[in-house]
Amino acid sequence: DVKVTQSSRYLVKRTGEKVFLECVQDMDHENMFWYRQDPGLGLRLIYFSYDVKMKEKGDIPEGYSVSREKKERFSLILESASTNQTSMYLCASSLAGTGSNQPQHFGDGTRLSIL
């Protein structure tokens, strides 16, 4: 079974802090993703990565950055946290398909509150 592990289930930070969310997958997946999930808005893609040291902007990258130094680890960074970044953050990974897309597998999320 695919295992995607997010380092924290709940996190409380203050406005202006730099926040790091960590995600590790154990299935040697090439692709990794960061989403945020908000009531009524569903899941929105923040950033994704197809390979080590590679990153692509998703739909809502403003205020965020990412780091992928190792294949199994993908970090989301809130450069200067703001209250509108209070949300559930979900990490996902998928295999790079040969000729077909592969489904994404999710971690259990980090519920982040910015005070």
Place this chain on the structure above:
Amino acid sequence: QKEVEQDPGPLSVPEGAIVSLNCTYSNSAFQYFMWYRQYSRKGPELLMYTYSSGNKEDGRFTAQVDKSSKYISLFIRDSQPSDSATYLCAFMNTGFQKLVFGTGTRLLVSP
């Protein structure tokens, strides 16, 4: 028009009922169709993954895709209280790994 439309519910049914969950979409480039189940305070869990039109069955779950109508469904037979969760439909283009999600339908199965 939204790219994906999904009724938020809640949909309340008694135990043992057949449940039908649906999504419509507007992007004809979508080729991969998924259903995820999400329990409260947990991440989405992949339930069904299909490519192209037709039906796919897995135990009590059947996924149905009608590309001509741009409509997908998830049927749950003999529903159980443990099926109470939010169900998310999701879509992908060929060659592009980005998922587009519906906002989810909340299902409540009462004993």
